[in-house]
Amino acid sequence: MAYLPFESRRAPVYQDVPDEKWNNWRWQLSNRLNSVEDFEKVFKLTDSEKEALSTPGLFRVEITPYFVSLIDPEDPRDPIRKQVIPTSAEMVPFTAMMEDSLAEDRHSPVPGLVHRYPDRVLMLVTTQCASYCRYCTRSRIVGDPSATFSRAEFELQLEYLKRTPQVRDVLLSGGDPLVLAPRILEEILSRLREIPHIEIIRIGTRVPVFLPMRITSELTEVLEKYHPLWMNIHVNHPNEISAELAEACDRLTKAGIPLGNQSVLLAGVNDNVHVMRKLVQDLVRIRVRPYYLYQCDLVEGAGHFRTPVGKGIEIMEGLRGHTSGYAVPLYMIDAPGGGGKIPVGPNYLLSMSDHKVILRNFEGYITTYEEPTDYRPEDAAPTKWRRLEPGQEGLTGMLEGRQMFIKPEGFDEIHERGGIQHRLKDASKWVPLGIGAGDEADEAED
Ligand SMILES: *Cc1c(COP(=O)(O)O)cnc(C)c1O
Numbered sequence: 001m002a003y004l005p006f007e008s009r010r011a012p013v014y015q016d017v018p019d020e021k022w023n024n025w026r027w028q029l030s031n032r033l034n035s036v037e038d039f040e041k042v043f044k045l046t047d048s049e050k051e052a053l054s055t056p057g058l059f060r061v062e063i064t065p066y067f068v069s070l071i072d073p074e075d076p077r078d079p080i081r082k083q084v085i086p087t088s089a090e091m092v093p094f095t096a097m098m099e100d101s102l103a104e105d106r107h108s109p110v111p112g113l114v115h116r117y118p119d120r121v122l123m124l125v126t127t128q129c130a131s132y133c134r135y136c137t138r139s140r141i142v143g144d145p146s147a148t149f150s151r152a153e154f155e156l157q158l159e160y161l162k163r164t165p166q167v168r169d170v171l172l173s174g175g176d177p178l179v180l181a182p183r184i185l186e187e188i189l190s191r192l193r194e195i196p197h198i199e200i201i202r203i204g205t206r207v208p209v210f211l212p213m214r215i216t217s218e219l220t221e222v223l224e225k226y227h228p229l230w231m232n233i234h235v236n237h238p239n240e241i242s243a244e245l246a247e248a249c250d251r252l253t254k255a256g257i258p259l260g261n262q263s264v265l266l267a268g269v270n271d272n273v274h275v276m277r278k279l280v281q282d283l284v285r286i287r288v289r290p291y292y293l294y295q296c297d298l299v300e301g302a303g304h305f306r307t308p309v310g311k312g313i314e315i316m317e318g319l320r321g322h323t324s325g326y327a328v329p330l331y332m333i334d335a336p337g338g339g340g341k342i343p344v345g346p347n348y349l350l351s352m353s354d355h356k357v358i359l360r361n362f363e364g365y366i367t368t369y370e371e372p373t374d375y376r377p378e379d380a381a382p383t384k385w386r387r388l389e390p391g392q393e394g395l396t397g398m399l400e401g402r403q404m405f406i407k408p409e410g411f412d413e414i415h416e417r418g419g420i421q422h423r424l425k426d427a428s429k430w431v432p433l434g435i436g437a438g439d440e441a442d443e444a445e446d
Contacts, residue, residue, distance in 0.1 A: 001246050004285060008243040011069040013041045022065075025214040029130065029179075032062040039085065043073035052086035059301055060143030061086060063131045067210050070239055079237040079269040086134055087304075094303035096336070099140050101298040103338030110156040116340050118389035120169035123157055125149060125188055129176040130210035133234075135264060135302040137334075142175055149184055154191075161195055166389055168199040178207035178214060182222060189226040201226060204262070206234040212248035220255035232260040232291055236270050238278045246286045253287050260291035263329065265312050266305045267296075273318035280319065280327040290329035295344075298336050309333065309344065316345040321362025404432045 014022065021027040036053050039045055045053070052058060063084050071081045100106075104114045104122070114122040124138075127147045136142050161167055170192055177185060192198055207214050223229055231252060235241060249259055261283050263270065270276055280290045293315070296306045312331045319328045332341045350366065351358040355373055360366045388396055397403045 001243065001250060004243070004246050006241050006243045006246045006282075006286075009069045011042050011065070011071075011073070014065055014069065017065075023213050025211050025216070028064045028066055028211055028213060031065050032131070033065070033068055034061045034063070039068075042068055043071065043081075045085075046076050046087070048087040048089070049085050051088045052090055055086075055088075055091065058086055058090070059134070059136065059139045060132050060145075062129075062143075064210050066212070066244065067131055070242060077268065078239075079275075080239055082269050083133055083135070083236060083266070084131055089304035090134060090301040092303055093300070094298075094306075096298045097300050097303065098298050098336065099300065101336050102137065102334050103336075104138075107338055110160045111153045112150075113157045113160055115160075115164070115167070116338065118392045119166055120171060121161070121167050122171045122173055124174050125154070125172050125177050126175035126180055128174070128179050130179055130207050130214070133206070133264075135266060135296055135299070135305045137297045137299050138175075139299060139301060148175075149180060154188065158191055158195075161192070161198065165197045168197060169202065170198055170200075171202040171204060173204040176205050176207055177203050178205045178219075179211075182219065186222050189222070189229075193226055200228045200230060202230045202232065204232050204234070208233050208245055208248040208252070209235055209240055212242070212244040215248035215251050217251070220251050220257075223252075223257060224255040227256060229257050230260070231257050232262050233288060234262050234264075235279065235283060235288075236263045236266060237275065238282050241279075241282045241286060249286045249288055259288040261288045261329070262292045262294065263290070264294045264296055264305075265307055265315070265331075267307050269305070271307045271311050271315075273315045276315050277319060277323055277327075280329065281323060284324060284327045290327055292332045292341070293329045295331070295333040297334055313344065313346055317362070320346070 010017075010022070033039055033042070036045060036050055039049075039053070053061065061084075067080070067084065072078045075081070104116075107114050107116045109115055112124040114124070116122070124141070126149050127142050127144050129142060132143055141147070161170065172188065177188070180188075189201065192201055233249070235245075252259055263276075263279065265271060270279065276293075283290055293312065295309060295312055296302055316328075316331050330343045331345050332343055334341050348359055348361070349357060350360055355371050357369050357371065358366065359369060387393075387400070393400075393402065398406070
């Protein structure tokens with residue numbers, strides 16, 4: 001990895017710690033910083049930070065010595081510092097702030113298992129992390145030192161998964177699955193692997209970023225027994241990419257685990273197209289594929305991190321085409337109320353007619369694409385694979401002709417206007433005459 005330019009840093013207060021301790025993840029975890037006194041040994045706190053750290057009921061604070069060392073002690077606006085050191089801005093409420101803005105708890109058939117999308121689930125396996133992000137989307141449950149992995153809930157989750165064959169992808173999250181005791185992590189992975197319809201397992205983790213020394217060969221040897229295994233890490237700023245992170249990612253990649261990155265768009269941290277371009281390019285250098293860039297959720301304590309959506313679109317405009325496609329994430333808004341992730345971005349399709357589209361590229365070059373006039377939809381590739389999950393087909397169900405409209409709740413009632421049943425209100429008039437035609441061939445093959 002010597003060919004990579006990333007640095008290794010240690011705050012002056014840790015200069016005399018022997019390497020065996022510094023590189024030991026247990027030492028890093030048990031020497032985490034969480035108080036005014038701890039932080040004052042590394043840098044001078046602002047009044048706002050001191051006030052927050054002295055506030056009872058604050059979302060948990062813990063930072064590994066490794067991660068705190070990446071902060072520039074002279075810069076109160078340091079982008080890493082802002083992610084992990086609380087300020088009094090956390091106590092400021094804002095319009096639309098919610099406890100569970102993504103309605104995850106409402107989409108949980110059993111505790112800690114969120115089944116929002118047709119074929120995949122989010123499984124919350126612990127409430128603990130190596131360090132805590134101030135904008136945590138699950139601050140309502142994360143960090144509680146009394147609540148960690150629950151065996152009883154894990155059994156309920158497994159039972160649900162066994163009886164739900166549509167789930168082919170399980171995403172382990174929390175909290176951070178990689179802070180679990182290695183034995184428990186292995187038990188989770190092996191029990192999931194016993195379920196035949198679970199095709200892939202994913203881990204969402206910030207451990208490589210907060211605690212890269214946790215990615216030991218013992219750990220990767222466990223992980224690689226449970227392939228296909230994918231992993232998403234969480235880096236928000238180029239300053240987080242150190243020699244240690246690069247090496248941890250190299251170990252994971254060599255264990256055959258494809259790595260992605262999920263960032264959150266954060267005011268004052270990475271709300272700048274040039275910061276973000278450097279971040280995604282550096283991620284690709286360490287073989288991490290930028291996956292999603294999230295709009296900040298409407299979560300308590302995160303108001304001061306929020307940006308307008310236009311900032312995210314501006315960033316996407318400055319990435320697509322300007323750098324490698326591999327380096328460009330999707331910009332996602334996780335819909336409040338439980339609507340799930342919605343991709344947004346600049347528009348490249350400017351107009352269209354019945355036989356051509358007008359497009360623009362990243363440079364502002366405007367062009368036409370002439371479409372075929374002899375395309376035969378009925379000759380499209382045949383398939384023997386099942387179609388989408390009934391009830392969750394969305395617009396594909398409409399495009400494929402199984403549904404003609406989707407109505408808001410209460411639509412029929414409001415348009416009844418309290419009227420009477422009369423001769424012109426014959427229900428058969430609203431059954432589309434041609435709908436579904438041409439679809440039967442596919443169905444026969446299911
Ligand atoms: C993000 C998320 C997933 C995974 O979504 P992908 O777009 O497939 O990465 C699954 N379930 C829930 C509840 C999620 O929030």
